[in-house]
Amino acid sequence: MPVHRLTPLLLCLLPMWRILTPVSSHPQHSRCQLIQRTALCNNGKLSFVPTELPDNIEELQLNYNHIHTLHSILLYPSIKTLSLACNSLEKLESNTFQYFSKFLDSLNLANNNLHIGYQESSQALKTLPRIRALDLSENKLDDEMAATLLQNLTSLEYLNLSGNLLQRLDETSFRDLHKLKELDLQRNIMFEIDGAFDSNPKLQRLNLAFNYLPCLIDFHMTQLVVLNASHNFIEWFISTQDLNDTFQLETLDLSDNKLLFFPFLPNQSHLRNLYLSHNSIRFYEHLTDNTTFLNLTTTVEFYNLKTYMSNVTAKLWDESLHGDISSLEILDLRGNQVEYFPRGFIHKMPALSRLRMCTNCLETLNLTSEQFSGSLYELDFSNNRLNQIVADENTLTTFDNLTYLNLSLNDLEWLPSGLFSSLPSLRSVDLSYNNIDICPPDKAETSTNNISLCVDWKNVISLRQLYLKGCNLERIPSSAFAGLPLTHLELSDNPGLIAQESIQSLSRTLQHLGLGNTHIQDFDFSHFQSLKSLNISRNSLDHLPPSLLNLHLKVLDVRDNRLSNIPSGHAKTLAPKLHTVFLTGNPFNCCQTEWFRTFETTKTINMVGQSDIECKDLFQTTHRVEHFQSFLCLEESAESVFWYILLIVPFSFLGISVIVLLTFKPKILKKSIKKKYLKPTSY
Numbered sequence: 127m128p129v130h131r132l133t134p135l136l137l138c139l140l141p142m143w144r145i146l147t148p149v150s151s152h153p154q155h156s157r158c159q160l161i162q163r164t165a166l167c168n169n170g171k172l173s174f175v176p177t178e179l180p181d182n183i184e185e186l187q188l189n190y191n192h193i194h195t196l197h198s199i200l201l202y203p204s205i206k207t208l209s210l211a212c213n214s215l216e217k218l219e220s221n222t223f224q225y226f227s228k229f230l231d232s233l234n235l236a237n238n239n240l241h242i243g244y245q246e247s248s249q250a251l252k253t254l255p256r257i258r259a260l261d262l263s264e265n266k267l268d269d270e271m272a273a274t275l276l277q278n279l280t281s282l283e284y285l286n287l288s289g290n291l292l293q294r295l296d297e298t299s300f301r302d303l304h305k306l307k308e309l310d311l312q313r314n315i316m317f318e319i320d321g322a323f324d325s326n327p328k329l330q331r332l333n334l335a336f337n338y339l340p341c342l343i344d345f346h347m348t349q350l351v352v353l354n355a356s357h358n359f360i361e362w363f364i365s366t367q368d369l370n371d372t373f374q375l376e377t378l379d380l381s382d383n384k385l386l387f388f389p390f391l392p393n394q395s396h397l398r399n400l401y402l403s404h405n406s407i408r409f410y411e412h413l414t415d416n417t418t419f420l421n422l423t424t425t426v427e428f429y430n431l432k433t434y435m436s437n438v439t440a441k442l443w444d445e446s447l448h449g450d451i452s453s454l455e456i457l458d459l460r461g462n463q464v465e466y467f468p469r470g471f472i473h474k475m476p477a478l479s480r481l482r483m484c485t486n487c488l489e490t491l492n493l494t495s496e497q498f499s500g501s502l503y504e505l506d507f508s509n510n511r512l513n514q515i516v517a518d519e520n521t522l523t524t525f526d527n528l529t530y531l532n533l534s535l536n537d538l539e540w541l542p543s544g545l546f547s548s549l550p551s552l553r554s555v556d557l558s559y560n561n562i563d564i565c566p567p568d569k570a571e572t573s574t575n576n577i578s579l580c581v582d583w584k585n586v587i588s589l590r591q592l593y594l595k596g597c598n599l600e601r602i603p604s605s606a607f608a609g610l611p612l613t614h615l616e617l618s619d620n621p622g623l624i625a626q627e628s629i630q631s632l633s634r635t636l637q638h639l640g641l642g643n644t645h646i647q648d649f650d651f652s653h654f655q656s657l658k659s660l661n662i663s664r665n666s667l668d669h670l671p672p673s674l675l676n677l678h679l680k681v682l683d684v685r686d687n688r689l690s691n692i693p694s695g696h697a698k699t700l701a702p703k704l705h706t707v708f709l710t711g712n713p714f715n716c717c718q719t720e721w722f723r724t725f726e727t728t729k730t731i732n733m734v735g736q737s738d739i740e741c742k743d744l745f746q747t748t749h750r751v752e753h754f755q756s757f758l759c760l761e762e763s764a765e766s767v768f769w770y771i772l773l774i775v776p777f778s779f780l781g782i783s784v785i786v787l788l789t790f791k792p793k794i795l796k797k798s799i800k801k802k803y804l805k806p807t808s809y
């Protein structure tokens with residue numbers, strides 16, 4: 127329908143319409159909510175733009191409707207922000223915006239079908255001289271469609287093209303977007319970018335995550351502040367090395383790629399956050415000064431679709447050319463293949479506060495020679511092959527901001543003596559899965575050459591969280607935790623652990639206690655009045671420790687024990703307090719499941735793996751508690767009735783006569799036996 131003829135008609139009808147519609151009742155408003163000059167009409171099953179809104183509204187949200195045409199939008203000439211995400215738009219008629227194009231500042235067209243009418247839509251967008259933000263994500267747009275839609279949008283500052291079908295970007299892609307500041311190109315199928323951003327000198331934030339890019343070379347976008355190229359197939363990141371400018375780059379995310387080398391960063395930059403997790407990065411310094419390897423290539427050649435070849439000479443083996451890392455605060459190298467740090471590498475980062483090295487191949491660590499910065503706050507060396515960590519006394523005093531230390535999953539046997547007592551800010555230490563011993567009380571530390579075979583935490587009053595899972599601990603000395611204000615203690619996976627006495631000193635402060643798989647039996651929890659979370663899974667417990675009932679537990683893990691029942695009194699006490707409970711892996715009795723109903727009907731509790739909680743019936747057949755019908759506690763067949771009878775006879779005071787009577791009336795029998803059987807036994 128030609129819009130320009132419809133418009134005057136609509137505009138004439140509008141006053142009449144408003145007079146005819148009493149102000150007090152707004153039946154058509156029902157799907158919209160008005161807040162000052164904002165109309166929220168999301169999720170309203172609307173097929174058209176509503177016509178009865180005040181004509182001075184400035185923001186109109188029509189997300190999640192079935193709108194496929196924008197005709198009546200011209201009723202609202204003051205709109206600045208228009209949001210039409212998740213509708214059925216196939217095109218914008220070329221004159222859609224002609225009456226109010228002066229104001230429109232932000233337009234959200236995400237999740238529509240603009241690939242169908244992109245040419246006409248492009249005409250409509252051209253009439254918006256002031257548009258600053260445009261969201262075209264999830265519209266099945268390919269390279270040509272996007273380029274067409276973006277023609278002449280010279281005022282655009284924020285553009286979202288994520289979730290489309292872009293493959294290759296070149297200098298024509300964003301040619302007119304001279305003011306562009308932020309561009310989201312996530313989740314396309316891009317494999318090549320060739321000079322695409324040369325016309326966008328103001329671009330500061332660029333997201334290229336989840337594409338198919340094999341490399342980023344000749345990186346020279348000096349004005350860019352955030353570059354996210356995670357989840358691609360990038361093997362090389364090489365910045366232009368001979369630029370004299372300082373790059374503005376602060377955040378670079380190259381995680382989940384295929385990097386073999388530490389990225390070749392700009393020579394001068396303000397880079398603060400560098401995310402490189404899940405690549406194959408290692409250092410090759412040991413090859414540099416090895417004459418037998420001098421024949422290794424030093425240049426890499428890159429070809430692109432136009433067979434234009436660029437030689438990037440990257441001095442591959444010279445580790446002194448990583449670029450400027452002097453402003454780095456976060457370095458995330460989780461999941462790489464780092465065996466060592468090149469000489470002076472750590473020292474080049476005087477502002478480093480978080481170093482994440484989880485899952486690499488480090489074998490030794492000499493804190494003295496690495497010269498870490500004093501601003502270090504988080505250090506994660508978990509899951510490496512560390513056998514020892516060395517540091518002299520002076521070095522340890524520089525770590526006065528170190529707060530989180532994770533050394534779990536190594537082969538640590540040796541630690542610098544006095545390590546923990548030298549770290550005044552230490553809050554959390556994870557030493558799980560090492561061969562660590564706790565120092566006996568008499569000989570505080572067995573130290574030779576600043577190295578200690580056992581650990582202790584004397585006077586570490588900042589310490590709150592201590593993880594000692596799977597350390598082959600047997601008996602913890604009774605004074606081991608004396609004076610520590612621990613809130614979190616994890617001792618799981620130390621089978622046969624004797625800890626009751628040592629833990630008592632933490633009874634006031636402890637909020638989480640992990641004793642899973644420690645073979646504990648009769649642990650008295652009654653003094654642990656602050657305890658909120660308790661893990662006693664995998665301990666062969668056949669009943670819940672009664673001392674739990676007086677605590678205000680929120681999380682309880684009793685998986686994989688031998689519980690057959692939770693007395694209903696206990697369940698009723700626990701249910702209102704617990705938020706999360708783990709119960710799977712216990713051989714519950716199918717005919718004593720009142721506790722299950724109690725937990726199930728308590729809305730505030732989350733029974734994790736509820737449908738996997740199993741029980742056994744009289745015949746040791748396993749059922750899911752959730753689906754078990756309690757009448758199945760009896761079998762219908764006459765044989766099993768007899769079986770039940772035989773079982774019950776010794777306990778029944780009703781005598782043989784009743785049974786005889788009931789055998790002839792099986793229905794009554796079922797009922798009466800069921801009742802007896804279901805009666806909860808209390809422990």
Ligand SMILES: *[C@@H]1O[C@H](CO)[C@@H](O)[C@H](O)[C@H]1NC(C)=O
Pocket residue numbers: 277278301302
């Ligand atoms: C729109 O852009 C094209 C090329 O991108 C240019 O030739 C044309 O002059 C521009 N039109 C206006 C109105 O700016």
Ligand SMILES: *[C@@H]1O[C@H](CO)[C@@H](O)[C@H](O)[C@H]1NC(C)=O
Pocket residue numbers: 236263264286287288289310
């Ligand atoms: C772009 O759109 C996608 C999907 O609609 C959304 O997830 C993403 O947050 C948007 N990007 C920005 C920078 O707003």
Ligand SMILES: *[C@@H]1O[C@H](CO)[C@@H](O)[C@H](O)[C@H]1NC(C)=O
Pocket residue numbers: 312333335354355356377379401
């Ligand atoms: C990069 O993008 C991915 C995907 O959107 C996101 O998960 C990640 O947090 C981003 N990285 C940064 C540093 O913001």
Ligand SMILES: *[C@@H]1O[C@H](CO)[C@@H](O)[C@H](O)[C@H]1NC(C)=O
Pocket residue numbers: 367368369370393394
């Ligand atoms: C790289 O930076 C260093 C120090 O900032 C400077 O001495 C050197 O000349 C720079 N190299 C180039 C090619 O700009």
Ligand SMILES: *[C@@H]1O[C@H](CO)[C@@H](O)[C@H](O)[C@H]1NC(C)=O
Pocket residue numbers: 370
């Ligand atoms: C870099 O810039 C400085 C001054 O800004 C200048 O002195 C120097 O010669 C330049 N170096 C190169 C390699 O262009």
Ligand SMILES: *[C@@H]1O[C@H](CO)[C@@H](O)[C@H](O)[C@H]1NC(C)=O
Pocket residue numbers: 412413415416417418
């Ligand atoms: C040179 O490489 C060989 C073979 O990998 C190695 O055994 C040797 O230690 C290296 N020499 C130096 C000085 O790194």
Ligand SMILES: *[C@@H]1O[C@H](CO)[C@@H](O)[C@H](O)[C@H]1NC(C)=O
Pocket residue numbers: 418419421
């Ligand atoms: C290095 O290259 C030279 C000439 O190409 C060759 O003669 C020599 O054997 C090579 N050395 C090694 C260690 O591969």
Ligand SMILES: *[C@@H]1O[C@H](CO)[C@@H](O)[C@H](O)[C@H]1NC(C)=O
Pocket residue numbers: 425427435436437
């Ligand atoms: C790249 O380098 C190789 C070897 O150094 C040379 O043969 C080739 O001509 C160079 N190509 C270009 C485009 O510079």
Ligand SMILES: *[C@@H]1O[C@H](CO)[C@@H](O)[C@H](O)[C@H]1NC(C)=O
Pocket residue numbers: 492493494495516
């Ligand atoms: C650790 O590094 C320091 C300083 O470089 C050095 O003196 C010390 O011998 C090293 N210790 C070990 C065990 O390598």
Ligand SMILES: *[C@@H]1O[C@H](CO)[C@@H](O)[C@H](O)[C@H]1NC(C)=O
Pocket residue numbers: 479500501502503527
């Ligand atoms: C310690 O680390 C925290 C977190 O990174 C930081 O905010 C604080 O400024 C640091 N303090 C010192 C003295 O470096």
Ligand SMILES: *[C@@H]1O[C@H](CO)[C@@H](O)[C@H](O)[C@H]1NC(C)=O
Pocket residue numbers: 484485508509532533534535554555556593
């Ligand atoms: C320490 O690292 C391990 C392995 O990366 C991880 O599972 C654990 O949660 C970390 N500990 C803490 C306290 O964050």
Ligand SMILES: *[C@@H]1O[C@H](CO)[C@@H](O)[C@H](O)[C@H]1NC(C)=O
Pocket residue numbers: 618619640641642643661662663664683708
């Ligand atoms: C409780 O401890 C066991 C044994 O270490 C562990 O497998 C389980 O994940 C822990 N439960 C919770 C909720 O963390």
